[in-house]
Amino acid sequence: MMSKTVKWLLGGIAVCVVLYFVMSFFAVSWLSYFSTPPAIKTLGDKELIQKIKKEYNVQEIERTPAYEREIKQDTATYTLYLYSKDFCGISADSVQKKSMKIVQEIDKIKLDPKFYKYQLVFCCKLYNPNGVSFQYVRK
Structure with missing residues (x-):
């Protein structure tokens, strides 16, 4: 009789532990989903980015800013980091x-009006944003 009670008690504890972890998982998932800032929708046309990659022999292009919260002021800079081994040691x-x-x-892209300036950075190494930089005021 005692072993039956112990089995029920251990089973109840196991169910409670599993439910605790399941509820924790859903709580964390829910919080992370709703706390993620909205991404900027018009960061660039994918076809245009592919065209730039092909035409100028660029291996990778990074764009910033990525989220709306990163546009803090009324004016912001649209930055493209262009990575290619061809840009090593360039002037x-x-x-x-x-x-x-x-x-x-890039002027053909319908960007947010807050972007008033473009910055292009020609980099040699991937994810190392040091290189030759140019800035232009948006038309």
């Missing part, structure tokens, strides 16, 4: 014409 003069053409392409 500003050699990529200035490329940057101007890329900015003309």
Whole structure:
């Protein structure tokens, strides 16, 4: 008789522990889902980004800012980090014409009016944003 009571007690404790972890998982999932800031929807047309990659031999392009909360002021800068091994040891003069053409392409994107300036950074190493930089005022 005692063993039956112990089995029920241990079973009840096991169920409570499992329910605790399930509820914790749902609480954390729910909080993380609703606390994630909204992403900026018009960061660039994917076809245009692919065209820039192909035309200028760029391996990867990063864009910032990514979230609406990062646009803190009335004005913001739209930054493109262009990564390619071709940009190792380049001078500003050699990529200035490329940057101007890329900015003309970016002007076709319907960006948020808060973006008043473009910045292009030509980088040699992936995820190392040091390189030749150009800034242009948006038209």
